[in-house]
Structures are given as structure tokens and as C-alpha cells.
Amino acid sequence: MPRKPMLDIERMRSAEEALRREARRLLADGVVSVFLGHEEGWDGLAVPSFATSPEDAEKLVWNPLVAPHLAKYLLDRLAGDEKVGIVVNGCGSLALERILKDRRFPRERLYIVGIPCTGILDPARVADLPPERRREVLETGRAEAGLFLDRCSWCDVPNAVVSDILVGEPVAEEPTVHEYPRAARLEAMSLEERFEHFKDLYERCIRCFACRNVCPACSCRECCLDQWEPLWLGRATSVPEQQMFHFIRAFDVAGRCIRCGECERVCPMGLPLMDFNDKLLKDIAELFGVERPHVPTDVEPLGRFDPQDPDFEEGAE
């Protein structure tokens, strides 16, 4: 079982110090032309920050709310050859690995600052707390498990899997037996119940593409969902088109999804989008014996095969 997520405010404060120091150095010495981190935005929310000067580095924060992953922003900087600095914790580094394994950004143009992590809070859940409780949580770090990001509940990558420098003591990694409660819950339902569950989701979806745009595995130059020729997806938001939308979105990242749940976190309609990915992760693990399907590999599970794979004629079900 995974480590219980917890907050160590002290650890974070010193990490923040080290992070600023590193960023300042990198920018001052011209090692990188921009450093991707987080800064305090509206209402104390941690928002992506793009420091271009040593002074900017002072604005960088590392606190319980640094939920947004930054790797996807690298695609905005594909043109050019300047080096980019970026800060990642464990799950953030998975996002980065995803981009790298998908060959969407050159490793040599990166300077990666890794920060060991014991847990990050879900900003939305914190925002829902009464002001005084909110303050208490953020200052003391005393937060119940329910306040953390879902991805913290199964995290087996507390330390960056890829980095040029690690600031702070690595967190002990513990082997994790991965479970997929979201999928399991739905599998327990009847066919009709599941259909209704997703139909409701389709009907509430406004197709703003936030889920796709934030997804580190959705990095195509031009998404098939935006194409007209062929028209993979009609522009209507009817149930069948919404089903197609969410099918393509989830199935195309099958085997490459890092289970970060960012899609769900950024959804303005609060849709349970990981219900899709959770199932695909679960089945890839079960069917093809991939123990950690969320960790990017050199050849994706659907890009390889084993002659002994489960066969439908013998009944894969």
C-alpha cells in the first residue's frame, strides 16, 4: 500500500528556498532563458509561472497548492533553441517523461529541478474549506487525506524520475500494489447503470477541451478532434458526439496516461473524467501484465505484443 499523503510545511519552505536559489542561478548565469514554476495567483491559488529574470525567480513558490503540472507548457516553446528550466515533483516528472518519451521536446533543451514530494492538496477542495480552517491547513500542514489530490493516494513516485538536480532529501519510495477503485466501482454496476452514468457526463460536458489541453499525453501538433478532413468528431455536442469525443480522448492515451488526473482537476464542469482512464489503466495492467501502467516506457503497451496475450477467441473476458 502507498504511503499516506502528508504535508511537511518545513520541508516545503526549504524546498522553496532552494528552488528560488536554483532558478535565480540558472537565470543569472544564462543557463536557461526561462524557468517554469509556480507563483501565487488570485486568492493564493498557485498558478504556472514563467520566470525570465533572477528577480522573477523570487516570485516562485513551493507550497501545498502547487498542483498544476508544467510539462505541457513546454510545447509553447518548441520553436527556438534556448534552454528551459522547469521544476517537477514525482508526478510532475511523469508528465515530463511523457512529453519526452513522446519526443515532443528535446531533453537537451531542459534543465530539470526535481523536488521530492510527500503530497499536494487539491486546490478546489481547499477552496471549499471555511477560511479559518483553510488558513490552518496551509500554515500547519495538518490536512486530512481527503484534501489531497487523488493522485497522491496511489503515488509511488515521490521523487522525480528525471531531473538534473534534486533539491531536498529524497523521500523513501515504497512498493505499491496499484488499485483502481474508480473503475472497480463502475464495473460493479449494470451495463445500463454505467451507460446512464456516462450519458450524464456527456450531457454535462461543454467540450471546452480543458481536459485535452492540460493532458501531457495529448501533445499532437493538430489534434484529430480539431480536424475537418476527415471529420473524426462532429462539432455538435449531442450525446453520441460527446461519447465519441471522450472515447477518442481517453483511448488515444491508453497506455500513455500517467494517471495524474489533471483532466479532472481542470474540468470546469467537475466531470469525473478519470472514470475513463482508470478503467484503461486497470485493464492494461490486468491484460498485459503491466505493473505500473502510469510510468512512461520506451515502447508503449499498445506498441508491443506478446504472442501469449489474452485472446478473444479463448475469451479475454
Next chain:
Amino acid sequence: MKRVGVFLCWCGSNIAGTVDVGRVAEKVRLLPGVVYVEENKYTCSEPGQASIMKAIKEHDLERVVVASCSPRLHEPTFRRTLEAAGMNPYHLEMANIREHCSWVHTDREEATAKAFDIVRMAVAKALRNEALQPGRISIEKKALVLGGGIAGIQAALDIADAGHQVILVEREPTIGGRMAQLDKTFPTLDCSSCILTPKMVDCAKHPNITLYTYSELEKVEGYIGNFNVTIRKKARGVDEALCTGCGLCQTKCPVKVDSEFDVGVGKRKAIYTPFPQAVPNKPVIDKENCRYHKTGKCRICERVCEAKAIRFDQEDTIIEEKVGAIVVATGFDLFDLETYGEYGYGLYPDVISSLQFERLINASGPTEGKIRRPSDQEVPRSVAFVLCVGSRDDQKGVSYCSRACCMYSVKHATQYREKVKDGRAFVFYMDIRTPGKAYEEFYRRSSVDYGVEYIRGRPSKIYQKGKKLVVRAEDTLLGRPVEVEVDMVVLAPAMVPKHDAAKMAQTLGVSYDGYGFLNEAHPKLRPVETNTAGIYLAGACQGPKDIPDTVAQAGAAAAKVAALFSQDELTTEPMVARVDEALCSGCLWCKPVCPYKAIEAKTITERVAGRTVTREVASVNVGLCQGCGACTVACRDGAMNLAGFTNDQVLAEVDDLLADLRPACGV
């Protein structure tokens, strides 16, 4: 919208008997894009094809749909028809309303409705057909032959005689291979080296053949017509240009070791040529055993060499060649006889292998052809020949039959009886297999004329008794145990793939079976091709063979190469994958799923917002791509597409079919 002509075939009553073709025609006429519809009794007939050509011109059709039999039958026919009418042949679509409809349905209504759907889908696809041009790739008219045994020699000579350059690569210091070790060949009993060595010499002298002996293949890149091969020429320790092959070094060399060529029954020096007629007749220094290499002292060979050809410090050289075709003739190994402990091979000196026997009866062998048994150099008064040692044995050996052992053992027994008039020859066999010209007769003669004694039964044990060896078996014909005392036992080992066959196959990118024999493209129809275009097979690397079969296959492989080289350019199937570079993100997840290694990364430069950027995209090698389309599904943004089966076309087939049967969008 493209102008589509639809030609509905009755196929006599084959289609018209079940499908109301007239009704289909009426409905098809109303489809968007269809400007001409015609029914024919037999569309594939001369008049049928003629009227297609006529219609193409009169109604300036841009696409043609033929609704008749399976495209697997007549697609090529009608493509030619279109071409003849000056239309791109790939503007054809076929609707299979016979095999998939009229022949399998009985209800006229249902069959007619389905036929209409099938045609409609074909029209939908045809509307999105594009003109396709076969690709062209250049051919380097030079062949690489791997292995200098009889298979390699034959293939090399045939290709060279056809007027093409050949590079013959042999791992050993000399060409000749197994056949050079043999004494005589069945069923004619003519001398093996007498028929082989002239060919070896021809190889060496042939103006079109470049010989690399004591060399190994390191790397293969590229594809049919354009392979880049890297060959490692191992250091001989001897300057071949200077060496006259006088052989003085060998006589003077103080080091004696077992000869691989004589399979341990004879000796050689540390500087040696495997056998007198070696080609090239230039020695090599065996560094493991050379005294100078081991102790730093000696250099006798260097001193005696008048040509000053000895080069102790010589190093391997790497040779790179561009070739258009590769013939693999890497031969076979023999089954490890020590697996059968009960036969005492390696334990009793007089239990030997068939190949060792070949050396013993070979006039140029260690005993000058006199049969003397290893232990005491006595002439064996009786010899037992044991067949299928390893062959046809699921437990300890291999399941297959090695095909040659029966005949060469019959030959051995015969030869023995010739040389030792009063000797007795026993052959222990499971079945005697003589499928070959004059084989059965030869076998019959061995028992009738030479009195070879055949015992049907696989020996269970062989053990020493005094100076004798006792062979115990069950005579399965008489159904009783037999024990035979003999002076010598000759075991016929199974023919197995070369120990490094799998590695070789991977280097070449060809497939191989569970044993390690290389796979032919088709067991019946493409026996000398591999699944990798431009790579062919000859001899025992593909499976156990005797010499005649090997030579035949080598000739066949050579013929394939010659046929390939008879063209200046190779035309390739146009229905292959292609990349839309504007879309391609360069993730290259298409690469691992390609069975033909046809996808590579390629760097392109483009202008983006006023600045030049370079990025990587996937690129398809049309020479390698076979058009399976696996890559198109691995490609998420649809940058990879398959000509002839584009995403657009498949979606159109689905949409147009169902738009009528299951109207969507409320229409």
C-alpha cells in the same frame, strides 16, 4: 464531386439469379456522384471490359465501380481495363456482390437490398480514391552471398555467370564447407572434392566474384536493391598479396593441434590451411595456439617465409559494401552426440561420428583413406552404423528427419564393405528413407551386392567389452532384442542449425523457426525467398538437405537474384503508408509496430512565424512498406495514412452505409 460510373455484373445467373440487378441499378443511379450505370452479363468478358472503356471516354468518368465478384479475383483485371482506357488503375473500386452476396443468400429481396448497400459503400470509397503511382527504387546490381559451402559457391557462380557482381563471404579460412570434408557422394559414389574443388577454383578466379574468406557479416542496413553491409575480415596474420601458398611455414611450424577440418581425427599446425586444396590457398595463424602469440618467442614461420608474408601484428579490417540482394547459405551444424550418454561418444574412442568416418575413408584424410579405428589403428572387422542420433527424437533430440543420414550411412556401409572385403557392416535404423533419384536402387545394392546388414531398431545402449563394442537394440521387425559385437560404431548425428543462426537471422531481419532454421516466405510457392524482400535462402540454413537439393535451391536463389537484377528499377506497390508531415508530431509510436522496419525518423526544416525551425517527422520507406496499415492506427493525429485504405475512405464507407440504413442527424 467526382463522376462515378458503376458497372453491375450479372455473372450470368450467378448474381442475377439471386440479386435483382435491375433494381440495384435504379437505386444506384440516384446516388450522389454516380453519373453512369450499366449492367453486363459478364463484365469481365472482352465486350464487358470494352464497354467500360467506352463509357469512361463517353461519359468522362473519373471513378469506376465494378460490382461483380471478389476483388481478390478480378481487381487486377479491371485495373488493367482502366489503365487501357487511360485512367489511373487505382480509381477502381470493386463491390463484391457475388461471393459475399448472391452466392450466400437465397431471399431475392434481402440479397438485392444487401447488394445495393455493398455497391453504395464501394461508391463512397471510390469517390475518395486518389490516383496512385507505383514507387520506383534503384537496384545495386551486386549480390552478397553468405557462406562458401556448396550452396554459396553454386549461388555465387550462377549469379556471376549471369553477369552480376558477387561478394562471397566465408567465415572459415577457405571456402568449400561441409562438402569439402566428404569423401564420396551418394548415390553415384563420385569423389566429392573432384566435383567441388573445380567450382571452388572457378569462384576464386571468376572476374565477377570477390572472395572474402576468414570474414564475417557484422551489420546489414537498408532494403531490397539497396542493402549496406558491413563485413569484418579477420586478421590472417599473413599478407595474402605476398603469400605464394608454398606451405613451408606449415611444415616448419612446431605447434600441432587437432584439426577442425578432420573433426579431431587428424592434426594441423598453428599456421595452417585447413586442407591442401583450400581456396584461397593461403594459411592463417591460429592465435590461440601460435607459440609466438602465446610466449612472444618463435617466429619460425616468419623466418622461413621467403615471400616475407607473415604479419603477426595484422589487424581485422572492416569492409563496407552496397548490394542489391543477399543470398544466405550459412549451412548447418551437427547434433552434439554426447547428449546420448548411452552411446558412449567421447567416452569410447571407437564410437565416432559419420563426419569423422568421412575423414577416415577420405584418401586425402589423416589415414590416407585406410579405415583404421582411432583406439589402436587396427582395421575394424565389423562396424555398426547408427541412424537417427538426434533426429526424429522428441525427447533428447529434434523432431524432424535430417533427410541425408540414411543415404550417407548406406554409402558409408557400402564404402566400408568395398575397402574391408571380409568386414561386416550393420546399419541400425528406424526407417530407411530413400526419396531421390537412384537412391532406392543404391540402398538395395548395398544389401544385395555388398551384404550390408540392416537391423530395424534404435540402439538402447552401446558399451565396451574387451576390445569390442556391444550394440544393444531391439529388432522391431523380429520383435526381439539383439546384441551385436563390433569393432567400431559410427553415429549419424542430426543436422541442426548453425549455433549462431538466430543471431544471423536478427542481423538480417529475417524470421526463423523454433529450431533456428531460417523461414522461407512460403513453404510451397516461395521456397527460396524470405519475408524480407531481397534476401534469399540456399541450402541447409533453411532446413536439412542433401547436396542435390542444396545445389538446386542455390540455383533457384541465384535465378531470383538474376531476375531482380534484370531490371534497372524496382516498382513498388503504391498502396503503402504515407506521412502528412504537416500533421506528424514526430512521436514515432508508429515505428515499433511496423513489421518491416519501414519507418524512420527524418529531420525537416520549415518556417514558423518567420523563423526557421527543424523538427523530426516519421518517414516511410516505400521499398520496405508492405501496406499493412498498423502504423495508421498507432498514429493518433492521423498523420500516417494508408493509400487505398485511407481513414477518410473507411469512415465514408461506414457513414454512407449507415446514413441510409440508420438515418442519423434526422435525415
Next chain:
Amino acid sequence: MQPRKSGGFENMAESASRPEEARPAETRPAEEPGAGWEPVIVGFLCNWCSYAGADSAGTARMVHPPNVRVIRVPCSGRVNPRFILRAFQRGADGVLVSGCHPGDCHYSTGNYYARRRLVLLKRYLEYLGIDPRRFRTHWVSASEGQKFADIVREMTAEIKALGPGPKAKLGELV
């Protein structure tokens, strides 16, 4: 038809009031279940084995139901899962994908990749609430005309029993 009750933002009143005659009359009833309703099954068959298998079913006159509409693809590895969902979305009552037996792929490995994808897809469609019996995947060789005919017979019967496909629940595209 999209039910009037719609939690989405699209207004379906128009589609409700859209004129019937806009639909091709003769195919209209086929959409409704019950009497005269016939399943439509879209079959993706690989050119080298299964399409040829269907051909040999024809050559041998092995009569089977006319409910499968065949789309020929070079290899089962060419079948994009999107095609399958598209077919359901546009009203297919069943989808059949068939290729060469494992190990016999004309392209040596295409069907192995297809198998991974399709086994995953099969489970996923069921997860999304699409009855798994509506999506069948098989290995049919060029010589297995009988097997192909049997599959079509079975599948047609099964789907007849199941009734109209997902589109009935999904509703119209616009």
C-alpha cells in the same frame, strides 16, 4: 430520437419537429425494433484471411444471413478502434472484426497488435455501456468459410435478440 428531457445545452426541439419525409421512406421502418427489424452488422475483414474466408464461404455456397456489411481492410491491424465506435455511433447494431489467426498474419505481426487493442477495446466498450455481444472479434483463415458463415449466423441471431444497437440509446448526432 433524442428525448425531450435533455440535460445538455443543445435544444432538441427542432429535431423533434423535423419532417419525417426527409427520411428515405423504405429504410425508415428498419430502424424500429419488432417486426421486420433486421440488425445491421459492420464487418471489418482483413484482405488475406477473413475476407478470403468470406469468399470461400461464397464459393462453397454456404448460405448465411445477409446482415453483415463487409469493409475490406488489408490487415486487422489496420482497424482503428475509432472506426468501430463510429459504426455504433452511426447506427450499427453490431460490429465484427476478423483477421488471420495469430502467427498467420500476412504481415507477420499485424494481428498481434490488433489483438491487444481490440481485447482492450472490447472491455472498454462494455464499460461504456455497450453490450459486449455487439462487438465480436474472430480469427478466420482463408479456408474457414464454414467458420465465417457460422459466426455470421450466431452473431445475427444474438443481436436480433438484443434489439437495436447503441444509437437507440445515444440519440441523433444533431
Next chain:
Amino acid sequence: MGEGGKGMAPGPVPRTTKLVEASGLDGWLRAVAREARVWAPVKVDGRPPLFREFGAGEEDRLDLEAVRTVNSPKGALLPQTEPLMTYAMTKDAESGRPSLDLERAAPGGPVVVFGARPCDAAAFELLDKVFLTGDFVDDHYQARRAKTTVVAVACPRPDEACFCTSFGLSPGGTRGADVVLYGRSGPGVPVETVAYYAVAYTERGEAFLAAPAARAAGVADVPEDEGRCLEEVVSAFRGLGTPLGDRLGRIDVAARLDGLFDHPYWEKVSARCLSCGACTFICPTCYCFGVADCGALGKGVRYRYWDACKLPHFMLMAGGHNPRPAKSNRTRQRFMHKLNYYHHRYGEYQCVGCGRCVESCPVGLHLPLVAGEVGGLEG
């Protein structure tokens, strides 16, 4: 100074005023739903409420307490997907000559938008300016609008994200509303409202309150002695402030934005934008749409669908040229449009301070932020 002053106290004169028990609303809606399609804030099992079409028997899901619904009610007038016409290409059986039949999609029947917040009601008037004024009138919008009754409900407890007051609107505003419901207990009181004053400000509103449906549902006259109470309640709602709005004050950046088109600020502020359409789609005043066809075999539907200037492909042209390739271009476009272009054309801002973008933008890039920062920029 923004012109959005119409909704402010003293405001228009009430035509009629009625009283309705909160417990009576269900019945009222059920009755209304018989003649019209009703859109209202719907809360389903604890999830944030949506403003959507009401299903039969959903009345108990009505939620007038939530400060705001996740999405705005604009879908009632401008559906996210709206059929415009059907087309069918047919060929003459004899001549084979093709002909094209077009059929205009029929507009829907009457619609009642029930329980919109005053900001959302005001937003309808901003949409009206776009679709109903000027050289081009959008007849689909017009047809629907003509049959739409807007029943707003005054906002008792504006939250941190609310800033309608920055545009001269108020939690008790009447702009764009035919009827406004005022909680009898007045604003700010944390108890559930038990009864509402229903005040009609338009003819249609008056008719709505006089309709049999209303009477049947117990919509009654206000007792004589409650006159003063009503006055106080209404003005209390109108005088109510909004935390964020008070902080921002009246937004007045239209003029200053004239000079900021090429300001590096856009580059900077847009860097974290996800290029998604969340802000646009949940916004009550964004109205951009695209048009597409759905069909095959020459038959199909032409429909329009919401599109967003924030989405990279919004401006992509057939030739492949995209005039707004960068996030900065698109971000600038969105805020310039709301705070400058629209203002130039219609004399007010294209924002009602509903606070949805504040709540929904995953990266905290929303209008009050930009308006505030622009206020401090050097031209």
C-alpha cells in the same frame, strides 16, 4: 464610466407585485412546464447546479439558493448546438438531374428562463444587442427570444467571485428580467427563503404572473400591510454590494485599452493559458459560434455550435493561415472584445460580473484579474 447603469436603484417601476411561497414554486413550474420549456438552476445529487432545461418531474431539483450555476443560462437563447436547416440532394429518377431541398429548422416553442440571477438576466440584453441590433438580425435568435420570459431571482448572498456592481449592476437588478423574485426575508440572511415577492417589470412579466399557471400555484397578491416591507426588501437587494466588485470599483478600462494592443502584457498574462474554451463557454455574454454540416449521401443538417476565440483553431482559415496563432493573440482578443471593442460598438462592457470565469478558469486567468491589471498598466 460604464453605461450599464440601467439596473440600478431606483430602477423601473413595478407593474405588478405578487407573493409566492417557496413551497409553491414546484407546482408553479410544473404548471408552467405544460405550456413552455423551462430552463432553471438544477441541482442533482449534491453536484454543483447547472442552468439547464428542466425535465418533467425535476421540480424538486430546483436550486434558487446557490449563488451561481456552473454554466450560464445563455443556452436557453443560444443553444450550444442549434440546427439551422436540413438539406437533401435528390436526383430525378428519369433525367438523373439533381435538385436540392432545403428546410429551415423550426424555432422552438415558448421558453421560460426561471431563477436566473440578475447578472445573467442582464447578460441577455448584451446578447440582444449583438443578435437583434445593427445591420444583421439573427432570425433564429430573434424567434426564440420573442417567446422567452425571464424570471430572475435577486441575489441574497453574493460571494467572493461576484462583481456585478463593477458594471453598475446589482444583486437586486432588474435589467433583462420580465419578473424578479425578491426573497421576502431580504438579502444576507443565511436562512432559506420561505417566500418571494414576485415583481413584474414588463408586459410579458405581468402576463406571466397573471397566467392561470401562476394562480393555480398560489401566486397571490401582496397583503396591503406589506407595502413598506416590500419597498425595503427591494432596495436592500439593490443596495447590496459585492466583495470583489467593491475591491475593483467601477471598471473603466475601455479607453486605456485603446493604447495597449501591442503591450507585452498580453504575452505575459497569457503564458499560463490552457487555450481551452472554459471561460468562454460558461460566460453568459460570450456568443461566438461556428457552423457545420452533419450528414451523408447528400442529406443532412446544417447546425451552429459554440466556438471560442480562446481555442487555437477559432480563426484557422481554409488556406491554413491562422491570424491568431499565439495564445497571447487569443487572450488579447477575448479581453479586448469584452472590455474595448464591444464597448466602442455598444457603449458598455460585455461582462456582467457573474464571477464564473473567476471560479472556473483552471489557471486563474479571468476578467477581473485582467481588468485590474490593465488598470495599472503604463500605456
